Amino acid sequence: MAFLVAGTLQVASQMADARQSLERKGKYGLQGPRVALTLSSSGVLASTVAVLEDVLRTLGFESCQKREASVQVFYRTTKESEASYCPVLRSSLRGALCLGDVEPWEPQPEPSPSAQYDLSGTRAALLLSVIHGRPGAQHDVEALGGLCQALNFKTTLRTDPTAQASILSPLQAFQEEMAQFRERLDARRVPVSCALVALMAHGGPQGQLLGADGQEIQPEALVEELSRCRALWGCPKIFLLQACRGGQRDAGVGPTALPWFRRWLQASPTTPSHADVLQIYADAQGRSSGGPTPGSSDQADILMVYAAAEGCVAYRDDEKGSDFIQTLVEVLRADPKGELLELLTEVNRRVCELEVLGPDGQKRRKACLEIRSSLRRRLCLQAQLRPLPPRGC
Template identity: 75%
Template sequence: MAFLVAGTLQAAAQVADARDSLGRKGKYSVQGLRVALTLSSPGVPAATVAALEAVFQALGFESWERRDALVQLFCRVAEESAGDIRCPVFQSSLRGALCLTSEEPWRPEAEPGPGAQYDMSGARAALLLAVIRDRPGAERDVEALGGLCQALGFETTLRTDPTAQAFWEELAQFQEQLDTYRGPVSCALVALMAHGGPQGQLLGADGQEVQPEALVQELSRCGALRGCPKVFLLQACRGGNRDAGKGPKALPWYRRWLWVPQPALPSHADVLQVHADAQGSSCSGPAPGSSGQADVLTVYAAAEGCVAYRDEMGSDFIQTLVDVLRVDPGRDLLELLTEVNRRVCELDVLGPDCDEPRKACLEIRSSLRRRLRLRV
């Protein structure tokens, strides 16, 4: 009987630890089985596949298999406009730090050297373009984000209710402003806040559409920002899907009575993709949302095809972002955005057309080559 009680308490402790590990430690638990699946097209060199499989084995993936498949490899590649520098593009909806090694993952990292971080000693500029009309709470987002940018030392330009054409005009003026700076430019931040179309378009105050990815690519060509981080924040719907989320996986009968019901998680959460160039692969053109240059960070308020939530108090994304960055603006921005996503994923939203709670999560796309700290 004593063994049964001890085993029950151990099971309860394990369940509790797994349940709150993200909230308490900000990191994923990787104690369970890890599985890797490699899908490769015939054009990919065997050495490339073998090297990838060796990495999986070294990281402790116990079960993996290789399948030859006629699939089009992802080929979103960030390239410097001058030179032949290539880097992968990360796409993440993770809610915490992920360590794949079998070593103790919670130990603190050593402080990175100056060469591992972007130099933020130069000028910093921010452009906020927000459609306020018929978007309750948008004023609060503008106020909160504008205050944060100024606190972080960004010279901030704000334009409200831009038409679709004005999005382009304001971006062109912003680039001209950057090119006239006498000293070096360290960072540019652009926030685009508007209604979104069914395919992720931004809708100007005139109801006309503009592609946000085209704006991202246009600023990426700015000569003054060559080699500098360019941050884009997109607060807009990317479709009409309202995610009901998914609940935790079923537990064995002897653990169910120990389990405290947990809220659902967004269906698109906990995904990390790395899009890299592969020799022999081809693509007809840049994938939607990809940049033509390195050093770009784009954060979407919602997953592709989904609604971005906002009410009279502001949007979930912008308000949470401001709260997190004000507390510790000196941390690496990608780490802070992961924390923002964790908090957004925990929110339950009651939409205007449904009494059931709905979920949302961010999509973070990065081709940054160094750590980015907005306050040194």
């Protein structure tokens, strides 16, 4: 019997000054009490819940409340039970989170080769960007294109794609470009080790990508297209989405736990209300129409990075480009050998610190990334290549 475990850990950023919510740069301070709540349905084995509670107590959670709730339970069919599943992680954390006693900044032993993706093969990137009607988008294209070149990606760039036939809408062209990208990878005679796809366009209220003609497409359809690429089986597939996911403009949350006189004397920066959340789906999350099950083996090795939280606006400056893409390029250029998930957490920290003066008036707004990962190994984009065997005479 399969069941859904959605563990949500939210560091109480509303209870402290945003500048002090991370004890030191890039690390959460967890000196205060830790509390946990376990919700389970009647179909979940009591022994499973007991094991989870033991783990939480070992990690220092003082209060571990347990309640029964009408949590939906997913059952695998016979065919599904023969397939493998992988966890899916969703994160908006702004720093390293260490629940144990190990300090994350201490030197760590080198990971074994099997724990890291081998990127010795060809790396391919596809940059799809709508420039028309999106001032500043060209800066993102130039910055991201330069980064891909520095990281040895063979890059295909399409701006304002109209595909080959005029009868196709811009977003049908997105689908066509992705299909051609997949076909080119499958036709390669040399191994492919990694693919990066950047989708930069206007976004709809439900997270759709919007064209100038108002037509829409779900980004997940493009992810599914690339998931069918035989050349990328077992290889990391990175998706960067610079687009709005709705119309909400986050004003952020303030330092409510500070004494009143400190709040009056200093205007501390606010924290995005969607920040500091970690969700781990240990099994299937439910089925999309006609698509593969999120968390199943055919959805492994995928990393998706959204420029905005679900339902929120993604900001872009007419003269500088978007906060997400520009910060991403800055962080990766500064530490190209770093582990990508750790670097993305640093990108999110910097984006969360920004205060944007949105087009809706003089009020400052906040933004927060969402990182979804089903990666099974460490991913370092400037990893050492495996040495080639010596040539014969």
